[in-house]
Amino acid sequence: MDHLDMSDQGEQRIERLPLHEAILNRLRDMIIEGHLPPGARLNEGQIGLQLGVSRTPLREAIKYLASEGLVELIPSRGAVVKTFGAKEVRDMLEVVRMLEQQAGALACQLADDAGIARIRNLHDDMLAHYARRDRLAYYKVNQAIHTGIVALARNEALSDVHARLQTRLKRVRFIGHEGAEKWASAVTEHEEMIAALEARDAPRLTEILGRHLRLAWDRVRHDIPGAPEVD
Amino acid sequence: MDHLDMSDQGEQRIERLPLHEAILNRLRDMIIEGHLPPGARLNEGQIGLQLGVSRTPLREAIKYLASEGLVELIPSRGAVVKTFGAKEVRDMLEVVRMLEQQAGALACQLADDAGIARIRNLHDDMLAHYARRDRLAYYKVNQAIHTGIVALARNEALSDVHARLQTRLKRVRFIGHEGAEKWASAVTEHEEMIAALEARDAPRLTEILGRHLRLAWDRVRHDIPGAPEVD
DNA sequence: ATCAATAATTCTGTATACAGAAGACAATGA
DNA sequence: TCATTGTCTTCTGTATACAGAATTATTGAT
Numbered sequence: 171m172d173h174l175d176m177s178d179q180g181e182q183r184i185e186r187l188p189l190h191e192a193i194l195n196r197l198r199d200m201i202i203e204g205h206l207p208p209g210a211r212l213n214e215g216q217i218g219l220q221l222g223v224s225r226t227p228l229r230e231a232i233k234y235l236a237s238e239g240l241v242e243l244i245p246s247r248g249a250v251v252k253t254f255g256a257k258e259v260r261d262m263l264e265v266v267r268m269l270e271q272q273a274g275a276l277a278c279q280l281a282d283d284a285g286i287a288r289i290r291n292l293h294d295d296m297l298a299h300y301a302r303r304d305r306l307a308y309y310k311v312n313q314a315i316h317t318g319i320v321a322l323a324r325n326e327a328l329s330d331v332h333a334r335l336q337t338r339l340k341r342v343r344f345i346g347h348e349g350a351e352k353w354a355s356a357v358t359e360h361e362e363m364i365a366a367l368e369a370r371d372a373p374r375l376t377e378i379l380g381r382h383l384r385l386a387w388d389r390v391r392h393d394i395p396g397a398p399e400v401d
Numbered sequence: 402m403d404h405l406d407m408s409d410q411g412e413q414r415i416e417r418l419p420l421h422e423a424i425l426n427r428l429r430d431m432i433i434e435g436h437l438p439p440g441a442r443l444n445e446g447q448i449g450l451q452l453g454v455s456r457t458p459l460r461e462a463i464k465y466l467a468s469e470g471l472v473e474l475i476p477s478r479g480a481v482v483k484t485f486g487a488k489e490v491r492d493m494l495e496v497v498r499m500l501e502q503q504a505g506a507l508a509c510q511l512a513d514d515a516g517i518a519r520i521r522n523l524h525d526d527m528l529a530h531y532a533r534r535d536r537l538a539y540y541k542v543n544q545a546i547h548t549g550i551v552a553l554a555r556n557e558a559l560s561d562v563h564a565r566l567q568t569r570l571k572r573v574r575f576i577g578h579e580g581a582e583k584w585a586s587a588v589t590e591h592e593e594m595i596a597a598l599e600a601r602d603a604p605r606l607t608e609i610l611g612r613h614l615r616l617a618w619d620r621v622r623h624d625i626p627g628a629p630e631v632d
Numbered sequence: 633a634t635c636a637a638t639a640a641t642t643c644t645g646t647a648t649a650c651a652g653a654a655g656a657c658a659a660t661g662a
Numbered sequence: 663t664c665a666t667t668g669t670c671t672t673c674t675g676t677a678t679a680c681a682g683a684a685t686t687a688t689t690g691a692t
């Protein structure tokens with residue numbers, strides 16, 4: 171899964187945002203896209219050269235990523251791309267499920283029609299990508315939908331912890347090169363999800379989200395090193 | 402609430418842990434204990450002098466804290482201690498509640514007797530501190546109990562996001578100089594909590610945790626600037 | 633040829649140097 | 663008295679320098 175290019179849009183911002191941010195995003199992308207595979211050491215000299223910055227701001231970005239949990243700091247040995255085992259992935263997915271279920275329930279109460287319509291639009295986009303079997307585009311919009319539903323709950327802390335886990339899962343979730351049937355079932359679940367949201371049917375949405383994310387584990391488990399064949 | 406000294410035990414470690422960690426903890430304490438009040442700018446020169454380190458590792462620690470959400474980075478203006486408004490605090494408490502409820506339910510299934518016994522011991526300690534009206538000691542053990550219950554769920558990601566929010570709430574939660582009755586009711590709730598945990602009664606534990614954390618908001622709301630008198 | 637010990641090199645951790653932005657301040661004019 | 667502008671100071675953002683730990687390469691002995 172090298173060279174994915176999951177970076178969002180072009181980087182040609184005019185505004186002078188502190189270099190820190192730019193480095194941070196580049197580094198994060200390098201990890202998520204797999205240019206820096208799990209377990210790889212982050213060589214400050216080399217990466218700094220590659221990005222065209224000195225080690226000082228680079229190290230600051232690395233510390234930020236460490237707190238995000240994408241990278242692990244090892245004393246006197248720098249930073250290493252964090253490796254997630256089977257249990258860790260499952261645990262993260264379980265927390266994501268809890269968060270999304272709660273968010274979904276809240277969204278049914280709090281969301282305005284415009285917000286729900288935005289999700290519906292994303293969903294339609296996703297269907298188009300599915301029709302073309304464009305995995306990358308599908309995947310991106312899929313993420314946006316889940317993030318969007320959480321956002322409808324209007325709770326920043328909730329969005330924050332959810333985003334944190336999503337980021338960690340991005341790498342591992344994408345590699346789920348699930349077969350056609352699994353992919354189709356995922357799409358169906360999304361279909362139901364949106365319907366429940368539009369009906370503001372909280373219990374139903376909660377149920378579907380739970381099912382969807384429990385299946386997410388089944389969809390990726392075979393790609394995780396060390397995952398048991400059966401639980 | 403200045404000069405609280407919520408630092409855990411002595412800092413006289415012999416092992417040579419990377420300076421980064423040491424600075425990080427000192428800084429975090431300065432924020433949590435209120436030496437650096439909300440909104441205060443972190444002057445790198447001054448703090449570096451105070452801690453006896455140069456700006457380079459200090460800045461790295463600040464970036465780490467920024468990702469933790471204790472500090473906000475403002476372009477060309479450095480870092481500022483993050484201020485939490487009423488809604489933000491309430492939102493965070495709501496997420497903490499969800500997390501603890503889920504964790505509690507899981508704990509009822511997964512915890513071993515030894516783990517539950519440890520919580521009971523902490524609880525007894527807390528009662529002792531309550532008897533002596535030792536707010537600081539009480540508060541610390543209180544935190545340890547909540548953290549401990551989450552740990553019983555054996556889900557690192559869950560513990561991780563919970564800890565993240567707890568850290569942000571530490572500052573604001575302690576200032577709740579609640580009156581004797583409120584304090585007493587909190588103790589009673591804890592009493593019930595432990596009982597439900599020992600009985601491994603998940604629904605009951607969930608209910609109590611929900612009540613306890615919903616009341617937590619009522620206990621702190623009057624100390625939050627900008628909190629509405631009624632919802 | 634294999635392994636141990638040592639020398640050479642690379643890399644991290646921290647300090648310092650320097651340029652430019654932001655903020656403070658004082659002087660000037662209305 | 664108050665606003666304004668230009669200067670001066672302070673502080674951030676980045677690069678570079680240097681010491682020591684970690685890693686790799688080399689050499690010598692078995």
